[in-house]
Amino acid sequence: MALGGDADRPETTAPPAGAASLAHALARYRPLFDEVVDDWDAFIDSLRRPLATCLWARPGRADGGTLQALLAEQGVPSSPVPWLADAPGTALALPPGFKAGQHWWYCAGLAHAQEAVSQLPVLLLDLAPGHRVLDLCAAPGGKTAQVALSLGNRGTVLANDFAMDRIAALQGNLDRLGVVNVTTTRWDGGNYPVGAGPFDRILVDAPCSSEGTLRRNPGLVTKLGAERSTRMAGRQRALLRKAVKLCRPGGRILYSTCTFAPEENELVVADVLAEQDGRLRLLPAHVPGLLSGPGVTRWQGRALPDVLAGCLRVWPHANDTGGFFIAVLEKDGAASCVPEAEPLHPALEPADVDWCRALGEHYGIPEPLEIQFRVHRQTRRGLHLAAPDHAPPVAPRPEGSGLFFHRTNIRPPKLTTAGALLLGRQATRQVLDLDAPDARDAYLRRQTLTPTVAQRASCRPGQVIVRHRGHPLGVAVLHRSGELESLFPRKWSGCTAAG
Numbered sequence: 068m069a070l071g072g073d074a075d076r077p078e079t080t081a082p083p084a085g086a087a088s089l090a091h092a093l094a095r096y097r098p099l100f101d102e103v104v105d106d107w108d109a110f111i112d113s114l115r116r117p118l119a120t121c122l123w124a125r126p127g128r129a130d131g132g133t134l135q136a137l138l139a140e141q142g143v144p145s146s147p148v149p150w151l152a153d154a155p156g157t158a159l160a161l162p163p164g165f166k167a168g169q170h171w172w173y174c175a176g177l178a179h180a181q182e183a184v185s186q187l188p189v190l191l192l193d194l195a196p197g198h199r200v201l202d203l204c205a206a207p208g209g210k211t212a213q214v215a216l217s218l219g220n221r222g223t224v225l226a227n228d229f230a231m232d233r234i235a236a237l238q239g240n241l242d243r244l245g246v247v248n249v250t251t252t253r254w255d256g257g258n259y260p261v262g263a264g265p266f267d268r269i270l271v272d273a274p275c276s277s278e279g280t281l282r283r284n285p286g287l288v289t290k291l292g293a294e295r296s297t298r299m300a301g302r303q304r305a306l307l308r309k310a311v312k313l314c315r316p317g318g319r320i321l322y323s324t325c326t327f328a329p330e331e332n333e334l335v336v337a338d339v340l341a342e343q344d345g346r347l348r349l350l351p352a353h354v355p356g357l358l359s360g361p362g363v364t365r366w367q368g369r370a371l372p373d374v375l376a377g378c379l380r381v382w383p384h385a386n387d388t389g390g391f392f393i394a395v396l397e398k399d400g401a402a403s404c405v406p407e408a409e410p411l412h413p414a415l416e417p418a419d420v421d422w423c424r425a426l427g428e429h430y431g432i433p434e435p436l437e438i439q440f441r442v443h444r445q446t447r448r449g450l451h452l453a454a455p456d457h458a459p460p461v462a463p464r465p466e467g468s469g470l471f472f473h474r475t476n477i478r479p480p481k482l483t484t485a486g487a488l489l490l491g492r493q494a495t496r497q498v499l500d501l502d503a504p505d506a507r508d509a510y511l512r513r514q515t516l517t518p519t520v521a522q523r524a525s526c527r528p529g530q531v532i533v534r535h536r537g538h539p540l541g542v543a544v545l546h547r548s549g550e551l552e553s554l555f556p557r558k559w560s561g562c563t564a565a566g
């Protein structure tokens with residue numbers, strides 16, 4: 068099953084590479100030291116150290132203080148990352164090796180694990196409510212979720228990736244975090260249909276040689292090299308070119324990679340800037356409090372325009388992070404624009420409205436679901452909901468739109484776990500609070516429990532939403548015998564609490 072963000076990293080179990088093999092594998096970058104960055108030895112040393120875990124608190128469900136207190140209860144120290152103070156959701160640094168996906172609050176969607184440097188692109192995207200956003204290489208979706216929540220979980224975000232299994236991971240993360248303003252698509256981003264219409268913001272978090280992830284993927288050391296980077300650059304250029312085409316005049320594109328290779332970074336950006344001949348400009352990128360380096364302007368005999376220095380490079384030894392590259396681009400207001408997208412009209416039968424009403428009544432949800440959300444049917448399995456103003460295009464055909472919340476093709480129909488996490492705070496009936504840690508863990512392990520009479524006071528036999536300390540965890544069946552049967556999924560968005 069798909070992984071939930073960085074929840075269960077590290078990805079490889081290889082021991083850290085020796086300093087000599089790292090220095091050998093990365094030797095081609097040695098000339099950059101003293102030109103755009105200093106301290107080669109500190110750089111190599113940093114790549115041998117494990118990386119701090121980083122979590123962000125899901126806005127609207129937990130703030131940084133709540134998350135820190137939950138971690139402190141478990142004896143885990145955490146501290147806010149100062150240069151991510153303006154990112155959506157407070158970012159906390161934790162000791163390396165911490166496995167967030169094994170904790171109830173992670174399964175309940177109160178937090179997301181995402182490497183600190185990976186949180187920078189969305190910070191620099193300059194999002195505002197109402198922006199229509201395309202995330203061209205989106206899976207497993209940490210940045211998509213940041214974008215979606217920065218927009219207040221409203222409006223329209225398209226999250227694209229061409230790997231089906233990775234889209235499943237992305238959808239799992241969005242479901243756990245209660246994201247309702249995203250439609251996913253599966254397409255080669257370099258050929259993304261222009262019918263998708265213009266976007267105010269486009270994120271191109273490009274597939275790359277990933278050298279900047281050596282701290283959590285030490286096994287990569289044997290695979291590095293200029294050839295690999297040159298191979299990747301063709302696809303990266305195609306992705307960035309398509310983003311320029313789909314960007315609304317005056318809009319912004321953020322191109323990022325987690326690699327050091329100039330072939331995949333400044334050279335890609337320089338070529339696309341040159342092709343655009345003034346219709347695209349590079350905005351200098353800066354994050355207060357972050358020690359970053361400039362973009363490279365000379366590489367292996369090629370001189371690039373000075374403006375490329377405005378790219379942002381994060382070297383691992385500067386802030387004790389992974390490595391990262393960012394270029395922020397703005398499309399000229401007078402440049403050409405693709406036509407507006409034809410919107411997809413959601414399908415909803417009168418019977419589906421009856422399903423929604425019955426569900427709302429069962430759980431005592433005060434405001435009708437079909438008014439709070441754009442409820443629609445994508446498959447015969449059941450109903451999805453999305454933000455009321457979510458407006459995906461007809462093309463490309465969506466893989467999924469919004470959050471699958473109600474399974475109607477089984478008897479009795481069932482609120483999904485994602486639906487319970489999203490709606491469980493509003494429920495006034497059929498809610499069972501399991502506050503004891505043992506009971507909570509038994510529920511997450513799919514064990515049958517016997518709640519006290521007081522705990523089931525508001526519940527009739529039938530389906531109930533289970534909460535822990537006010538936070539919804541999922542769905543269960545309360546039997547006439549008084550036993551509670553857990554319906555927590557065997558596999559749930561990278562969580563292993565059900566283990």
Ligand SMILES: C[S@@+](CC[C@H](N)C(=O)[O-])C[C@H]1O[C@@H](n2cnc3c(N)ncnc32)[C@H](O)[C@@H]1O
Nearest residue numbers: 204205206207208209210229230255256272274
């Ligand atoms: C660096 S990862 C993206 C990480 C993601 N933005 C996040 O924050 O979780 C790059 C992604 O690009 C996808 N990809 C590779 N080539 C692609 C293409 N031609 N079109 C669309 N997606 C592509 C890969 O499947 C991979 O999921």
